[in-house]
Amino acid sequence: MNRLRPNNGAAAVKKTRSSFLASNPIMRRLDRVDEYSDDSSATYGGITLKTLFFLLFSVAGVILQLIMSSTLATGQSFDIKISGFTTTLYTGEAIALGASVVLAIVFQLLAFFAKPTTPITGALYCVTQGYFISFLIFKVLKGYEYLGALALAITFTIIAIMAALYTKGIIKVTKKFRMVMLTLFITMIAVTLLSVIGYFIPFTRPLVESLRQNLVLSIGVSVVFIIIAALFLICDFNTIDHVVKDKLPKKYEWQAAFGLSFTVLWLYLKVLDLIMTIAGRNNNN
Numbered sequence: 001m002n003r004l005r006p007n008n009g010a011a012a013v014k015k016t017r018s019s020f021l022a023s024n025p026i027m028r029r030l031d032r033v034d035e036y037s038d039d040s041s042a043t044y045g046g047i048t049l050k051t052l053f054f055l056l057f058s059v060a061g062v063i064l065q066l067i068m069s070s071t072l073a074t075g076q077s078f079d080i081k082i083s084g085f086t087t088t089l090y091t092g093e094a095i096a097l098g099a100s101v102v103l104a105i106v107f108q109l110l111a112f113f114a115k116p117t118t119p120i121t122g123a124l125y126c127v128t129q130g131y132f133i134s135f136l137i138f139k140v141l142k143g144y145e146y147l148g149a150l151a152l153a154i155t156f157t158i159i160a161i162m163a164a165l166y167t168k169g170i171i172k173v174t175k176k177f178r179m180v181m182l183t184l185f186i187t188m189i190a191v192t193l194l195s196v197i198g199y200f201i202p203f204t205r206p207l208v209e210s211l212r213q214n215l216v217l218s219i220g221v222s223v224v225f226i227i228i229a230a231l232f233l234i235c236d237f238n239t240i241d242h243v244v245k246d247k248l249p250k251k252y253e254w255q256a257a258f259g260l261s262f263t264v265l266w267l268y269l270k271v272l273d274l275i276m277t278i279a280g281r282n283n284n285n
Contacts, residue, residue: 041249043250050119050257053123057130064134065131073090077091082280087139093139108262144279155267155268158230158233166238178235188221219278226267239259240256
């Protein structure tokens with residue numbers, strides 16, 4: 001039986017404040033849930049299995065891109081340069097890649113606003129991410145595909161380290177922790193937006209291009225984003241603890257699993273971006 005948890009004023013205020021600084025929108029909503037179940041509550045095992053379910057759909061996205069790659073290699077071709085690697089892109093591939101980005105945004109929003117659809121929309125979101133990852137590894141990094149496996153190994157290592165730091169209580173999710181994390185995140189987003197805007201302004205474009213070509217700066221930015229993503233994992237673990245220990249109904253396992261999958265995929269892309277930046281510079285030398 002599902003019930004509403006008895007309201008406690010102080011606890012409610014504390015929960016609202018912490019949820020505002022949560023890691024991602026899916027997890028933020030879970031921090032606000034006061035419902036609990038007597039007979040069918042969420043478990044760590046259930047969340048783990050559902051997280052694997054979502055991540056397997058990202059693998060399906062990788063396979064989908066490999067299957068479609070030859071079919072989409074049609075139309076006019078043009079060269080693009082990503083992180084120092086130059087690849088030939090066809091019109092069909094460009095359209096499919098653009099569609100995957102748009103669909104990723106749509107499915108992410110649906111998973112957030114339409115909670116009952118999370119098992120489906122979350123899985124489809126992971127497919128789009130897998131498609132994009134496959135494009136980077138097997139198209140952009142052609143001949144260097146092993147870098148994708150290296151990024152995967154580093155990502156799992158970071159997850160294991162952060163899980164150990166959280167479970168042993170070395171890193172605790174406090175209000176100060178969340179504030180520092182949010183400040184870092186907003187700062188990096190602001191820098192990214194300013195660089196994009198500056199690129200389209202003729203007067204500042206040379207400065208932006210010179211900064212982008214600075215290897216040390218590029219690596220530094222990538223490392224900071226990886227640190228932020230790793231800190232988001234800590235917040236995700238904390239929210240999952242809330243879901244299980246406060247006995248939220250089993251249906252919330254889907255949102256917890258999708259929130260964690262979202263962070264894991266984001267972390268992997270940031271690690272891959274760092275490796276591509278370093279390897280791309282060496283590739284040009």
